[in-house]
Amino acid sequence: MRHAIYLFLTLTAFWLLNSGHFSALMLSLGLGSILLVLFIAHRMDVVDHESQLVHLSPKLPSYFFWLLKELILANISVVKHIWLGNHSISPALTTVKASQKTDVGKVIYANSITLTPGTITVDLVGDRITVHALSQDNIQALETGEMDRRVSQVVN
Amino acid sequence: MKDLIAVVMLAGIYGLLSACFFVAMDAVDVAFTEASVGAGISTLLMLVAISMTGRSEQAERHKPALAFFVVLITGGLLIYGTIDMPYVGAVDAPIQVHVAPRYINDSMQEVGVPNIVTSVLASYRGFDTFGEAVVIFTAGIGVLTLLPAVRSRKDDDAIESLNESMHEQHMIVRIVAKMLIPFILLFALYVQFHGDFGPGGGFQAGVIFAAAIILYAILFGLDAARRAINQTFIQFVAAFGVLLYGSVGVVSLLNGGHFLDYSVLLADPIAGQHLGILLIELGVGCTVTSVMVIIFFHFAGRKEDKQNIKEGEAR
Amino acid sequence: MLIGATLAILVVMILAIIRGIIGPTLYDRILAVNMFGTKTVLLIALLGFVMGRPEFLDIAIVYALINFITVVGVLRYSDSFAFKQPAEKKQPEES
């Protein structure tokens, strides 16, 4: 029920921000649409703790900014590799461990890895994440486990 | 190119490209339709079809050079034909002198909808659009009759375990899709109801809505999707959409107007137009959504049945 | 500057098309389509600003969503039997 309320609130915000029309007709149509979507989502069984991220929000912004910093650094390095040419890269396949307990945590970690250019999550089995990296530096950065630690903080 | 999936991918690029072209030509509604239909759902349906028939093209039975020659000639003739056409945007071009000025100048008073395309599509040319809705409905019926669902449910356990393993496999995609699906659905409904103000309307909304359901079916298995979306109900909705459209026309007849003349629906003609457009767009949306879902379910269901039969034979 | 960015995106789209046509593997083509789609989102947003009609953003959102659905669909059907031939074997036949 809690998740349904969260979903209802986010959907309302989504509708209002998209619509920008506040006549009675539009608002009632919006309400009807949201209820219909809630009903279908309930039938599809997609409303649960996995899809509603509200319970991990307080630490999300700080993680987000840290990720942004990493993102910019990673972008610069990959762009450098692009312009330097093929001899500067040494692609590698490696496996790192995800210490998050929940599936959502693992997914956030895996997606953060993919989001930073230079590393791509190729596979996620259990708590082992297979990563394809553009160069050895990326792998070393990943193996320090800082991202892993930060994601764990956000989720738990 | 013999690999059909590569061909489908290039067709997807073509869809995106032509949508960009439409945007550049300021034809927002057409671009919207191309976005949802050309790049989205047709790629998906073609993929399903390919996964049933096989990936490679058949051995050549025709002469590619001859075909290319014919295409070249036809294209050349078509280009030759366009030489006689008036320049784009010429004042005396036929398209600018007949009905277009009326649409542009008077539609605000007569229909009262800011988006002229919607007022043309749904009000001035409501009969055409009715025909289009019926065409889509007919396509749905055709698929229903030609591809009856062969339900051979013997090894439910096997499918259950398959679903389980799929859950492990696609965990990332699944969880992200779980978060996204409600928003896709709501966005489709937003498109549905804001066709009056901006680009959008029943066709686009229906396709996006169906795409969300198809995404669900792809990721969570066809059976889960069948449980969530009742098959009989969806067939009913398809018919209901056309029926709603038609009955708006009939009600306007009964109120003393022409068929699909919404001005007589309410005392105020403008409000009547609004109501009529809203209802028929809803009808179109219902029909398009359900027909797309029906087509996908029948294609994909048939494929699954085929696989089941194959597995049964192997055992 | 808007126009400059639009042109840059167009150039990137052309590069993506080249990659889509020369392949060599199927996945390169899917990658090209995916990249082309995201660039289309950007192009439409930019064009909306160039032409002063920000309603275009609706289309951009639709593209962002549809693109995801297409790629997921490809992934799903790449698991099915029709794709089972190893990618290397296909090489000589393609291009």
Added chain:
Amino acid sequence: MDVAIEIMSAICLLIGSFLCISGGVGILRFPDFYTRMHAVGVTDTLGAGMILIGLMLQSQDILIIAKLVMVLLMTLFINPTASHALAKAAIHNGLKPVLGNKECNHTESESSSR
């Protein structure tokens, strides 16, 4: 004030365009599928983000900014997932990555013959 915002937006657009073109060059230049995905990652994250932020700076309407934020969030949210899906499908169907390590010279020579 207005001029400052204009300049900032122009800078954002410029950086975004440069990143996108870099990614476009990368997708042609890199040796195999997996490395190309990294190039696409550049255009999808910071390239798209910079361009969208540049557009946000140019608009006054809160609804338009909201929609741009939505596009940005979707890009950041969807693209890694799609990339992952793609990489996973590729590796499960036996497409071998070109590796820079010594022990994998075998794969490298094999795929460079493509």
